[in-house]
Amino acid sequence: MVTTSHSHHESGHAPSVWGKIPQRNKNFTGRDDLIEKLRTGLQSKVTAVLPQAQDQSQPAPHALQGLGGVGKSQLAIEYAHRFRHAYELVWWVPSAQPMLVKSSLAGLAREMHLRVGPQSVEDAAEAALDALRRGEPYKNWLLIFDNAENLEINDTIPRGPGHVLITSRNHSWQGVVDTLPVDVFERSESIEFLRRRVGDGIDAEQADRLAEALGDLPLALEQAGALQAESGMSVKEYLRLLKEQTTRLLGANKPTDYPLSMTAAWATSVSQLKARMPEAVELLRCFAFFGPEPIPRDLLDELPETYAAGSKIAGLLSDPIKLSQVIRELGRYALVRMDSEARTVTVHRLVQALLRDELDKTDAESFQREVHLLLTAAVADYEPDDITAWPRYNNLLGHITPAEVKASRDPNVRKFALNIVRYLYTSGDFVSAQELVQDFADAWRADSGEDDRFVLASQRHYAIIIRELGAIEESFNSNKALMERMRRVLGDADEETLLLTNSHGADLRFRGDFAEALKHDQDSLGQHETVFGPAHRRTLRAMNNLALDHLLLGEYETAQTLHARVLKLQRQAGSKASRANVLSSMNNLARVVRLRGRYREACDLGQDAYDLGVQELGQDHPWTLRSSKDLSIAKRRAGIIDEALEIAERTFELQKRSTSLDHPDTLAAALCLANAQRAADHVEDSLRLLRDIVERFALMYGDDHPFKYGCDSNFALLLRVSGNEERAREIDEAALAGFDRRLTRKHFFSLTCAINLASDLSSVGLVHEAREMGERTLADLRALFGDDHPVTLAAAANLVIDLVATGAEEEATALREDVLERYDRVLGPNHPDVLVSRQGNRLDFDFDPPVL
Numbered sequence: 001m002v003t004t005s006h007s008h009h010e011s012g013h014a015p016s017v018w019g020k021i022p023q024r025n026k027n028f029t030g031r032d033d034l035i036e037k038l039r040t041g042l043q044s045k046v047t048a049v050l051p052q053a054q055d056q057s058q059p060a061p062h063a064l065q066g067l068g069g070v071g072k073s074q075l076a077i078e079y080a081h082r083f084r085h086a087y088e089l090v091w092w093v094p095s096a097q098p099m100l101v102k103s104s105l106a107g108l109a110r111e112m113h114l115r116v117g118p119q120s121v122e123d124a125a126e127a128a129l130d131a132l133r134r135g136e137p138y139k140n141w142l143l144i145f146d147n148a149e150n151l152e153i154n155d156t157i158p159r160g161p162g163h164v165l166i167t168s169r170n171h172s173w174q175g176v177v178d179t180l181p182v183d184v185f186e187r188s189e190s191i192e193f194l195r196r197r198v199g200d201g202i203d204a205e206q207a208d209r210l211a212e213a214l215g216d217l218p219l220a221l222e223q224a225g226a227l228q229a230e231s232g233m234s235v236k237e238y239l240r241l242l243k244e245q246t247t248r249l250l251g252a253n254k255p256t257d258y259p260l261s262m263t264a265a266w267a268t269s270v271s272q273l274k275a276r277m278p279e280a281v282e283l284l285r286c287f288a289f290f291g292p293e294p295i296p297r298d299l300l301d302e303l304p305e306t307y308a309a310g311s312k313i314a315g316l317l318s319d320p321i322k323l324s325q326v327i328r329e330l331g332r333y334a335l336v337r338m339d340s341e342a343r344t345v346t347v348h349r350l351v352q353a354l355l356r357d358e359l360d361k362t363d364a365e366s367f368q369r370e371v372h373l374l375l376t377a378a379v380a381d382y383e384p385d386d387i388t389a390w391p392r393y394n395n396l397l398g399h400i401t402p403a404e405v406k407a408s409r410d411p412n413v414r415k416f417a418l419n420i421v422r423y424l425y426t427s428g429d430f431v432s433a434q435e436l437v438q439d440f441a442d443a444w445r446a447d448s449g450e451d452d453r454f455v456l457a458s459q460r461h462y463a464i465i466i467r468e469l470g471a472i473e474e475s476f477n478s479n480k481a482l483m484e485r486m487r488r489v490l491g492d493a494d495e496e497t498l499l500l501t502n503s504h505g506a507d508l509r510f511r512g513d514f515a516e517a518l519k520h521d522q523d524s525l526g527q528h529e530t531v532f533g534p535a536h537r538r539t540l541r542a543m544n545n546l547a548l549d550h551l552l553l554g555e556y557e558t559a560q561t562l563h564a565r566v567l568k569l570q571r572q573a574g575s576k577a578s579r580a581n582v583l584s585s586m587n588n589l590a591r592v593v594r595l596r597g598r599y600r601e602a603c604d605l606g607q608d609a610y611d612l613g614v615q616e617l618g619q620d621h622p623w624t625l626r627s628s629k630d631l632s633i634a635k636r637r638a639g640i641i642d643e644a645l646e647i648a649e650r651t652f653e654l655q656k657r658s659t660s661l662d663h664p665d666t667l668a669a670a671l672c673l674a675n676a677q678r679a680a681d682h683v684e685d686s687l688r689l690l691r692d693i694v695e696r697f698a699l700m701y702g703d704d705h706p707f708k709y710g711c712d713s714n715f716a717l718l719l720r721v722s723g724n725e726e727r728a729r730e731i732d733e734a735a736l737a738g739f740d741r742r743l744t745r746k747h748f749f750s751l752t753c754a755i756n757l758a759s760d761l762s763s764v765g766l767v768h769e770a771r772e773m774g775e776r777t778l779a780d781l782r783a784l785f786g787d788d789h790p791v792t793l794a795a796a797a798n799l800v801i802d803l804v805a806t807g808a809e810e811e812a813t814a815l816r817e818d819v820l821e822r823y824d825r826v827l828g829p830n831h832p833d834v835l836v837s838r839q840g841n842r843l844d845f846d847f848d849p850p851v852l
Helices: 032-043 071-082 096-112 121-134 153-157 171-175 187-201 204-213 218-231 235-251 262-278 277-286 320-332 348-356 361-380 387-400 409-427 429-446 451-469 472-489 495-510 514-531 536-550 557-568 579-595 599-616 622-637 641-658 663-680 683-699 706-721 727-741 747-762 767-785 792-804 809-826 832-840
Strands: 015-018 062-065 089-094 141-146 163-168 178-181 337-341 342-344
Touching: 015 096, 032 062, 032 071, 032 163, 032 178, 062 071, 071 141, 071 163, 071 792, 096 121, 096 153, 096 387, 096 429, 121 429, 171 832, 178 348, 187 204, 187 218, 204 218, 204 832, 218 235, 218 262, 235 706, 262 277, 262 320, 262 348, 277 320, 277 348, 277 361, 277 663, 320 337, 361 409, 387 409, 409 429, 409 451, 409 832, 429 451, 451 472, 451 495, 472 495, 495 536, 514 536, 536 557, 536 579, 557 579, 579 599, 579 622, 599 622, 622 641, 622 663, 641 663, 663 683, 663 706, 683 706, 706 747, 727 747, 747 767, 747 792, 767 792, 792 809, 792 832, 809 832
Parallel strands: 015 089, 062 163, 062 178, 089 141, 141 163
Antiparallel strands: 337 342
């Protein structure tokens, strides 16, 4: 298509954000009436008929609807370029697949400087949509959702002060948003287009006859005009060839899904190109099996020897001069569209369909295999955990499903497919990862059977995904059954079996089976060291998990030694440890330092971990959020209450936006916030939040889980300070019984609950029972942590009060002097716990669930 002028409406400033908009078509023509209607419609306050309530003061989304080849996308591109100066932000959203929409919107969030990292795709996308709805920082924005065939995308479209434009072939949009039908060219537009495209080689009468033969279809006209412009072919000759192709196509009973004029025009161009440059047709057929999204030019680098055997295009790819010539020729024939700025090649989906239809099954499978190998080779040397490789993986997403990657039996391709899945959930798009891995597993299971190693591997990834989404029991059951099958089919020492072994330890921790997890992970570490070596990144992950087990069992010294060793080895050159794993280790080390009572050191190390997360992964990365939560806890323990509360509030909001309230990380962040609110004397706010999450903990972890008992104990503490002492006592007694049953009384969780229960007993007048429990708890804490641990000192300070209440004044005085001397040395005289103790008031300890 061709334009008469590109000077329309180009006053003003360029958009602050201009992203992913395809290059302007220099041959765009006419359509002025459609563009003016579109501009008027978008600027009006017309209310679209939508399935959900919409603010009628907001502009209605508009959809360009029409059959393939009429130029819907080209019209949208032209509109964006022509009116770019009327907007502060213009963004193109490929919408054929849901995961492309999320990925594009996540990219927009970063361009809007919304302080989101590369990790949380869902969170980043929602942040962008929220900012657009609010009109902050941009009110005048334009979003173009291209090829939105599925109406479910309507739930994603932001309703706000800006404009939304949709292109689609789906007529159903007519009942959802305001639509503008896009038909074939008016005859005058066809004539103008051809005369501009072909130049002096065609007059108005010839253009009229050619437009008649091509049914005024813009895509067909573009290819016809390109062929004549490049070859100097006369209109008479072209019409003769076109007639031959039409007769042949009708005789072959070609599918009626495509306009005959388009099919004939395409076939004419391809036959001429084949005679002139046959290798160009081979490459074009290969392009037909990609998705309709832009194909990165880098994908066409020379294939490694591993992949080149049997390839139809390997020779072409190995000759960069010839390859560039071929691609340029395809562009001149209008069979592909090149974007020199983005370094991409795009083939119209209609052209792709026509190319695929002309091939027999054998040839189609051959070209499809070429695409699979090109996609696989593009990231063969890049791990999906490597953040620097994420842009490469992201550029391939639009081709995974259209290219039928799941159909391949090639082990390298199947490994690549699972790497795409890992990239998706590592970058935070758990929903897309779950859908894709299920799709792969179903296809491979039907093709290769239940015992295929890639079917088994896909189930391992699936369990990781659903566990991250909060389906703890389902993940455990899936992995337990999978473990038996893998050991039988693949053997104990197989790489896949070991990866599952490491993952299954997390299932045990999530279920609260800490002792069993320790035994499991000790065996796992030994196996990893034997197979991979002592410093391999996978061995270090197994060692990290073992350290977590020791931490959860209260064996803090051993946990600290292991965490420090893991971090040291991960930081060594050549470790290949991902930044997320390094951050995890730093945070784990900060956590265990805190649990050992060294609060200031934990703050310093925790701040380093959080800063690393923000810098390397972004503030919304799961591990950045976890480190933020633990930093808040460390500051609260260190007595830096205001900062602790501020961090806890921010972390909870980000975490809630990233997942949902019913997610392990969000529940942990909520509990952290409630504890910080209590420490800041915002008791009502804390109690309100706890009333909501206490039931969620039970639903998430079950009624007999240590974390559930820990949340109950926190709730009891709030009830007691709010005046409901008897109910607090009942809850703490049940929680302590649960802790004793699951972890024994000697565990840190149990002992902190016992401190609180002693306070409950004292508050209801059972001072002798309180003293007895306090004495037993203090003895256990001294044996576990020593005399100087802050929790030991808190138990001793509380016991002083119970000794006085039961008449043991002399013993109380001696203990008080010892406690205050130690407190001043360990925490300093101005720490809140020290001040409370000096005033003769009781100290309470709350529970914070560690990351599993």
